[in-house]
Amino acid sequence: MDGVNEKLAKSLTAESTDLIPFLPYLLQDLWELGSSPRDMLDLIIKHVPVTKETRILDLACGKGAVSVVLARELGCRVKGIDILPEFIEFAIGKAKEWGVEGLCEFTIGDINQSVRKERDYDIVILGAVGDVLGDPEETITLLKKTGKTGGYILIDDGYGQDETNSKYHTREQWLEIFEKTGVRLMEEKAISDGDLADLNDEQQRYIVQRANELKERLPEKATLFEGYIQSQQAEWDELENEIMGVTLLLQSSH
Numbered sequence: 001m002d003g004v005n006e007k008l009a010k011s012l013t014a015e016s017t018d019l020i021p022f023l024p025y026l027l028q029d030l031w032e033l034g035s036s037p038r039d040m041l042d043l044i045i046k047h048v049p050v051t052k053e054t055r056i057l058d059l060a061c062g063k064g065a066v067s068v069v070l071a072r073e074l075g076c077r078v079k080g081i082d083i084l085p086e087f088i089e090f091a092i093g094k095a096k097e098w099g100v101e102g103l104c105e106f107t108i109g110d111i112n113q114s115v116r117k118e119r120d121y122d123i124v125i126l127g128a129v130g131d132v133l134g135d136p137e138e139t140i141t142l143l144k145k146t147g148k149t150g151g152y153i154l155i156d157d158g159y160g161q162d163e164t165n166s167k168y169h170t171r172e173q174w175l176e177i178f179e180k181t182g183v184r185l186m187e188e189k190a191i192s193d194g195d196l197a198d199l200n201d202e203q204q205r206y207i208v209q210r211a212n213e214l215k216e217r218l219p220e221k222a223t224l225f226e227g228y229i230q231s232q233q234a235e236w237d238e239l240e241n242e243i244m245g246v247t248l249l250l251q252s253s254h
Contacts, residue, residue: 018221019228022214024086026228029206031094033062034128035156036247037069039189043249047186048123048152050074057081057121057146059111060129064091064104071095071103079105079121081114115142122148127156136169140181144252153183153250158243168243183250191245200236207232 019026027033044050054076058067061080068091071078082088088106095104111126115133124146126139133139136157143153160168169177178185211225218225239245 016224016227018224020084022225024084025214026207026210026225028210030203031063031090032065035066035125036191037066039191039247040066040125040127040154040156041069041073043154043187043189043247044070044074044123044152047249047251050076050122052076054122055079055120056123056125057114057118058125058127059114059143060126060132061087061091061106062127063087064094064106066125066127067091067104067106068094068098068100071100072098075103077103077105079107079118081107081109081111081118083108083110115146118146120148121146121151123152123154125154127154130157136174136177137181140177140183140250144181144183147252149252151252152186153248153252155248155250156245157248158239158245160243174248178250182253184253186249186251188249189247191247200240204232204236 048054052075054074056067056070056076056078058064058070058078058080061067061082064080064087067078067080070076080088080091082091085108088108091104091106092101095101095106112133124143126133126143131139133142139155140153143155144151147153158168159171159174161170163170163173175185208229211229214225215222
């Protein structure tokens with residue numbers, strides 16, 4: 001379980017697994033955790049033939065923002081999986097609020113296990129969780145197995161500006177990976193600088209507020225919460241200055 005917790009912490013920019021119990025509190029004001037439901041919806045509408053029989057798998061679904069929006073706008077079935085029970089509980093509530101509880105299924109689970117069991121989806125989504133499933137080649141290979149032949153994959157990630165940043169692959173490196181793994185890039189949607197700055201400002205304001213509240217309540221853990229603020233700030237700076245956030249729509253070619 002330690003490895004799972006480390007990946008979870010990393011995916012939410014937490015420097016330590018000690019932060020995991022506090023993540024629901026720190027992120028309580030945010031519904032969209034990383035991925036833009038609207039960007040994913042736009043890409044699906046443009047490229048994917050969807051019917052009420054279409055099945056979507058949303059891995060590391062967070063609080064269900066993407067799942068709920070897609071279910072309501074497309075009228076198809078969506079299964080969301082996340083390891084945090086508090087996030088799943090919130091997602092179930094949102095599905096009811098939006099009137100799509102009959103289309104959405106939310107379950108608690110480790111997506112490293114889910115990709116080895118879930119099968120035959122038309123669309124599989126992995127939104128803004130980094131290398132939880134491995135490097136990009138490993139990730140795409142695993143995601144392909146959950147989908148049908150000719151199915152679609154949506155990944156929210158980032159392009160590095162050059163090969164000096166080992167954390168992020170360049171666009172050219174991603175294209176090589178697509179060819180190697182047998183997927184075709186249908187479209188890429190970059191996050192605009194203006195939208196990114198607005199989003200970062202909003203998220204930073206909420207997270208700093210909640211972290212400061214926790215520091216007051218638990219002064220013995222103040223260093224832990226301050227570290228989270230700093231790691232979040234570092235990621236926001238990186239997104240604004242060093243990488244290009246992008247949503248990728250891929251289609252499995254075999």
